[in-house]
Amino acid sequence: MKRLSGRRPRHAARTAFRATVALVALSLTVGMARADFVVLAASGASGALQPGARLADDATLTLPDGAKVTLMSRDGRMLTLEGAYSGPLDQPLEAAAAAKGNDGALQKLSRLLQGGGARSTVLGAARAGAGDIPPPPGIWHISVDSSGPRCVQPGALQLWRRDAGQDSPVTLRSASGRRDGLAFAKDRHVLAVENAVSEDDDRLLVSLGDELRDLALAHRPDTLADASPGELLVWMLDSDCKRQALTLIGRVHAGQPLD
Structure with missing residues (x-):
């Protein structure tokens, strides 16, 4: 047992x-x-x-x-x-x-997990490394396959793409500046960019060739630096980073590290 x-x-x-x-x-x-x-x-x-x-x-x-x-x-x-x-x-x-419990978080989780596609996302993250195209390596890898909210932590920004079949030039724009000359190399799913955004940046525009992604950024507060998976999960839900929340669940379910 x-x-x-x-x-x-x-x-x-x-x-x-x-x-x-x-x-x-x-x-x-x-x-x-x-x-x-x-x-x-x-x-x-x-x-x-x-x-x-x-x-x-x-x-x-x-x-x-x-x-x-x-x-x-x-x-x-x-x-x-x-x-x-x-x-x-x-x-x-x-x-x-x-009495101190957060029933609101459970309600949000229940609604999220009952939505279409949530189960496959969770189990896909739980089976990280299986198949020809991997899921994001960790909860802090920022998908650039679509626009929407993203949760970020201090340090290098880890951009992630699902399709790595070709080279792709990348340009980043935020209130704190512009970064040119970046690129995803063919067969590479992750692009790490140092000093990509500041703590005050709440929006990041990512140009991938002719495609534009508009990312709303939520910065992980210092109070969650050593947070438990449950605390991070609640914060990601509150920040509307639903896909990263599902990835977190999948990795905990599989017994894998979050990063």
Whole structure:
């Protein structure tokens, strides 16, 4: 039996469910009691557990061998359970911890994960390195395949593209200046650019040949320099960096480093 969260099991009477019965029971629990967990990712023979499902903290889970589930609690902790496993989701939250919990974050996660394409994005990140075209190497790699919000951290800006079939000239423009003479080399998915933006830049225009990407930047605050994955995930959601949030979930589910 493997339980990656390291928590103590509850009384044995609460673990005496067969896998199929327990999974059905979990699906019936949603909405019947206060939901203190959301399913972030599920793989293997995880049955009725679907990403975005809300679960009560006293729910009991049975996972067959090969199944794996990653959850986030109301108070921002991420935990992974791997089959074969039979037991509670987690130790009951104390009243004080539950009072400080962020149900809004769980609601955002639930809506995001129930959207079309979210599951494939998460599992694609969890299988990083598989296939001919890799997913972004980490959560701080900034996709330039489309416009939209991006979360960045101090240091070199790691630009990432999915299609590396040809050389591509790159120009960067922000309020703090313009950078010319950059290029993605053929077969290279990542372009690292030092001093690409300042902390005051909230917008970055990226020209890739004849294509233009407009990126809205959210800078990781210093208070999150040593943040837990759960804290980073909540911040990315609040900053609308949805794709990076999904990549974070996928890498945690796979047991991989975030960077």
